[in-house]
Amino acid sequence: xxxxxxxxxxxxxxxxxxxxxxxxxxxxxxxxxxxxxxxxxxxxxxxxxxxxxxxxxxxxxxxxxxxxxxxxxxxxxxxxxxxxxxxxxxxxxxxxxxxxxxxxxxxxxxxxxxxxxxxxxxxxxxxxxxxxxxxxxxxxxxxxxxxxxxxxxxxxxxxxxxxxxxxxxxxxxxxxxxxxxxxxxxxxxxxxxxxxxxxxxxxxxxxxxxxxxxxxxxxxxxxxxxxxxxxxxxxxxxxxxxxxxxxxxxxxxxxxxxxxxxxxxxxxxxxxxxxxxxxxxxxxxxxxxxxxxxxxxxxxxxxxxxxxxxxxxxxxxxxxxxxxxxxxxxxxxxxxxxxxxxxxxxxxxxxxxxxxxxxxxxxxxxxxxxxxxxxxxxxxxxxxxxxxxxxxxxxxxxxxxxxxxxxxxxxxxxxxxxxxxxxxxxxxxxxxxxxxxxxxxxxxxxxxxxxxxxxxxxxxxxxxxxxxxxxxxxxxxxxxxxxxxxxxxxxxxxxxxxxxxxxxxxxxxxxxxxxxxxxxxxxxxxxxxxxxxxxxxxxxxxxxxxxxxxxxxxxxxxxxxxxx
Ligand code: ARG
Numbered sequence: 001x002x003x004x005x006x007x008x009x010x011x012x013x014x015x016x017x018x019x020x021x022x023x024x025x026x027x028x029x030x031x032x033x034x035x036x037x038x039x040x041x042x043x044x045x046x047x048x049x050x051x052x053x054x055x056x057x058x059x060x061x062x063x064x065x066x067x068x069x070x071x072x073x074x075x076x077x078x079x080x081x082x083x084x085x086x087x088x089x090x091x092x093x094x095x096x097x098x099x100x101x102x103x104x105x106x107x108x109x110x111x112x113x114x115x116x117x118x119x120x121x122x123x124x125x126x127x128x129x130x131x132x133x134x135x136x137x138x139x140x141x142x143x144x145x146x147x148x149x150x151x152x153x154x155x156x157x158x159x160x161x162x163x164x165x166x167x168x169x170x171x172x173x174x175x176x177x178x179x180x181x182x183x184x185x186x187x188x189x190x191x192x193x194x195x196x197x198x199x200x201x202x203x204x205x206x207x208x209x210x211x212x213x214x215x216x217x218x219x220x221x222x223x224x225x226x227x228x229x230x231x232x233x234x235x236x237x238x239x240x241x242x243x244x245x246x247x248x249x250x251x252x253x254x255x256x257x258x259x260x261x262x263x264x265x266x267x268x269x270x271x272x273x274x275x276x277x278x279x280x281x282x283x284x285x286x287x288x289x290x291x292x293x294x295x296x297x298x299x300x301x302x303x304x305x306x307x308x309x310x311x312x313x314x315x316x317x318x319x320x321x322x323x324x325x326x327x328x329x330x331x332x333x334x335x336x337x338x339x340x341x342x343x344x345x346x347x348x349x350x351x352x353x354x355x356x357x358x359x360x361x362x363x364x365x366x367x368x369x370x371x372x373x374x375x376x377x378x379x380x381x382x383x384x385x386x387x388x389x390x391x392x393x394x395x396x397x398x399x400x401x402x403x404x405x406x407x408x409x410x411x412x413x414x415x416x417x418x419x420x421x422x423x424x425x426x427x428x429x430x431x432x433x434x435x436x437x438x439x440x441x442x443x444x445x446x447x448x449x450x451x452x453x454x455x456x457x458x459x460x461x462x463x464x465x466x467x468x469x470x471x472x473x474x475x476x477x478x479x480x481x482x483x484x485x486x487x488x489x490x491x492x493x494x495x496x497x498x499x500x501x502x503x504x505x506x507x508x509x510x511x512x513x514x515x516x517x518x519x520x521x522x523x524x525x526x527x528x529x530x531x532x533x534x535x536x537x538x539x540x541x542x543x544x545x546x547x548x549x550x551x552x553x554x555x556x557x558x559x560x561x562x563x564x
Contacts, residue, residue: 054080108150470536
């Protein structure tokens with residue numbers, strides 16, 4: 001239900017009637033229940049333009065809002081706020097309509113666009129570590145959300161598979177000779193060993209450097225070793241994706257190396273468009289508000305991360321025809337993206353109206369506020385972290401006796417992985433994120449477990465009452481607020497997609513579930529002696545709450561449990 005849009009349009013009609021135009025009509029949710037459900041606060045701004053008292057303007061607007069079965073009451077408060085209360089009958093009817101709908105009444109966009117979401121992007125020369133967790137989780141949620149709302153989403157895993165470090169890895173792989181497959185099982189160890197050889201043995205280091213040149217020159221033997229290495233390395237990433245329940249496959253991989261043949265052309269185009277300058281032998285683009293230029297070719301002829309990103313933008317805009325390209329990458333790269341986007345537009349790699357956005361996020365910190373590390377100061381392997389989440393979740397499940405060993409493992413996976421994802425998604429991505437096991441696996445507060453419990457509890461109520469759902473009848477204020485909340489999901493999802501901020505969904509879910517718990521305490525469903533129609537109405541309401549939790553968690557890539 002696009003409630004805000006409907007209210008905005010009623011306000012627009014009223015303004016029209018009094019010959020006023022406000023190009024940015026924005027009703028907002030009321031801050032307190034006393035102020036109704038929504039507020040329009042535009043009268044204050046119009047007062048200056050119309051040279052009239054805001055209260056008088058508010059009065060004129062209220063008098064001219066067309067009759068609508070949606071509105072129960074309009075009140076003017078304070079200097080000229082218009083408080084809007086939505087009609088209970090209207091709310092009940094709308095909830096009835098979405099009761100059995102898989103999409104909960106949320107339409108697909110009528111004007112879908114192509115969206116590229118660039119996320120995860122691990123570097124193949126390193127084990128996937130916690131640094132990639134946030135990008136992978138946030139990016140996947142956004143891709144799911146855009147898809148749900150109807151856009152045509154293309155996931156792009158821009159893996160780092162090209163560069164000097166690969167010479168070292170190839171040299172080491174070659175040194176180990178045939179049957180080296182085993183050593184790739186533990187990539188972490190493989191990198192460490194290769195690096196050690198590189199640092200200790202000058203001959204090995206020289207060989208590594210030669211391999212880089214050979215590889216980039218297209219030497220068949222080197223390419224073969226490199227491909228084998230990337231293949232294994234990607235296999236490890238896929239293990240992580242699968243444990244995480246993230247929708248990334250090999251088809252989504254568009255590696256840095258795949259742009260290799262375009263790079264010379266990118267430089268030429270920049271040159272032709274007069275954007276290049278040479279500084280200390282390097283080719284650069286100077287930009288007005290950047291202290292440093294964007295370097296696109298080193299003095300030795302080598303290309304850079306930025307050059308590849310320019311080629312990727314060209315590919316995404318011109319070949320894939322993306323109208324929005326969202327880069328889910330940590331905040332330390334913001335200057336890089338700012339410059340790359342600017343150059344891409346200047347060079348016409350991206351049309352002026354295409355949205356290029358850096359969906360930046362903060363660091364992952366431990367409880368004491370330090371960068372997340374293992375006890376001995378090493379980087380935390382993602383696989384280990386996820387396994388620990390499942391182990392910890394297993395311990396936290398209270399009603400263990402209801403599950404056999406197999407089921408318990410499955411439940412622990414859903415709870416543990418859900419907790420890791422939800423705790424990341426529930427905070428504003430721009431902040432640093434404190435990783436705290438106890439908090440994320442807690443039953444209280446804004447956690448996935450809280451949602452999963454609420455969902456399972458509702459399922460249990462529905463099972464006990466054989467799922468007979470009736471028409472919604474709104475009995476009291478709590479029930480009204482709960483039902484209205486259910487109708488607000490579409491507005492929340494639309495704003496979440498616009499701002500690319502998944503924590504809006506989590507906050508919404510937390511409010512919804514908290515409201516439901518209060519409602520359930522006050523309005524029992526299964527107690528004897530309750531009027532049958534009221535019982536069925538409450539069951540229907542509970543069922544829509546459960547469906548809303550499920551759909552929202554599903555967008556976040558988190559599963560629910562029928563029993564917990
Ligand atoms: N591989 C990069 C890193 O680990 C992330 C890639 C992000 N995407 C991009 N198009 N630059 O920092």
